[in-house]
Amino acid sequence: MTPLKDRILDAALNHVPFDGWSAATLRAAIRDAGVTPAEGRAAFPRGAVDLALAFHARGDARMVEQLRAEDLSALRFRDRIAHAVRARLVIAGENREAVRRGATLFALPIHAADGLRALWGTADAIWDVLGDSSRDVNWYTKRATLSGVYSATVLYWLGDQSEGHRETWDFLDRRIDDVMTIETVKGRVRDSPILSRLMAGPNMLLSRIHAPAATPPADLPGHWRDPT
Numbered sequence: 001m002t003p004l005k006d007r008i009l010d011a012a013l014n015h016v017p018f019d020g021w022s023a024a025t026l027r028a029a030i031r032d033a034g035v036t037p038a039e040g041r042a043a044f045p046r047g048a049v050d051l052a053l054a055f056h057a058r059g060d061a062r063m064v065e066q067l068r069a070e071d072l073s074a075l076r077f078r079d080r081i082a083h084a085v086r087a088r089l090v091i092a093g094e095n096r097e098a099v100r101r102g103a104t105l106f107a108l109p110i111h112a113a114d115g116l117r118a119l120w121g122t123a124d125a126i127w128d129v130l131g132d133s134s135r136d137v138n139w140y141t142k143r144a145t146l147s148g149v150y151s152a153t154v155l156y157w158l159g160d161q162s163e164g165h166r167e168t169w170d171f172l173d174r175r176i177d178d179v180m181t182i183e184t185v186k187g188r189v190r191d192s193p194i195l196s197r198l199m200a201g202p203n204m205l206l207s208r209i210h211a212p213a214a215t216p217p218a219d220l221p222g223h224w225r226d227p228t
Contacts, residue, residue, distance in 0.1 A: 001058055005043050007033040009054055017097040021052040021105045049111055052102050055095075056118045060125045063088045067129045077130075078180050082172055084126045085150055089157055089168070100158050116147075123147040149175045 001009075012029035019025045026048050030040035044050040066087055072080045092099045106115025123146035132142060152175060157168040 001054060001061070002043070004033075004035065004039065005054055006058075008035065008040060008043055009051065009058065012051055013055075013095055013098055016095075016101050020101040021048045021055075021098075023048055026051055049105065049114055052105055053114060053118055055098060056102065057121065059088065059091050060122050062091050063122075064125050064129050066091075067126075072130075078176055080130055081126065081146070082176050084130065085146075085153060085172055085176075086169060088122060088126070088150070089153065089165075092154070092157075093165075096158070099154070103154065103158065119147045119151050120144075122150055126150075145179055149179060 008026075008029045011032035012025050014032070015025040015028045019028070026040065026044060027037075029051070030037055033040075035043075041047075044054070063084065067084055072083065075083060102115075105111055106118070120143055123143040126146060127142055132139070134142065149172070153168065153172045156171045157165060160168045162168070
C-alpha cells in the first residue's frame with residue numbers, strides 16, 4: 001500500500017465507527033489527510049468499498065509480517081493455523097468497529113463478491129506463510145475451508161463479550177478440529193483398498209485441477225490485488 005493510501009486510511013478510521021465505510025467517511029478522510037479530492041479518487045477509484053478492502057488487506061499484510069517473524073516449528077500444524085487466525089483477529093481487534101462495519105458492507109449483495117475475495121485473500125495469506133506447497137485441487141479446498149473457518153470465527157468474535165475473547169478462541173478450536181476430522185476421513189479413504197477404488201474416478205478428475213501460476217491474472221481467486 002502506498003503512503004498516500006495509508007494516510008487516507010488512517011484518517012478514515014476515525015470516522016468509520018460513526019459513518020461506516022461510506023462516501024462521507026472517504027470525504028472526511030481525504031480532508032483530514034490533507035490531500036486533494038482528485039488524489040483521493042485516484043487512490044480509491046471505487047470509493048468506500050476500496051477503502052474497506054485496503055483496510056482488510058493491510059491487516060493481512062501485518063499478520064504475514066508477524067507470522068514470518070515467529071518460530072512456529074514447535075506447534076502442531078493445526079495449532080499453527082489456529083495461531084494464525086488468532087493473530088489476524090487480534091490485529092482486527094485494534095479497530096473492531098471498523099471490522100463490524102466492514103461485515104455490514106460486504107453483506108450487501110452488490111459488495112458480496114468483494115467480501116468473498118477478501119476472505120479468500122486472508123486464507124491464501126495464511127496458507128502461504130505457513131508453507132503450503134500444494135498445486136492441485138488441495139490448493140483450492142484448503143483455502144475454501146479456511147475461508148469458512150475464518151468468516152465464521154469473525155462473526156462469532158464480533159458478538160463475543162467473554163473475557164479475553166475466551167469463547168471465540170474455543171469456537172475457533174472447535175472449527176479447526178472439525179476440519180481436521182474431515183482430513184482424517186479423507187486419509188482413511190485413501191488408505192482403504194475398497195474406498196480408494198470407489199473414489200478412483202472422482203480423484204482422477206480432481207487431480208487435473210491445478211493451482212494458479214505464481215503470478216495469476218487479477219481475476220483469479222486467492223490473490224487480492226490492492227486497488228490502484
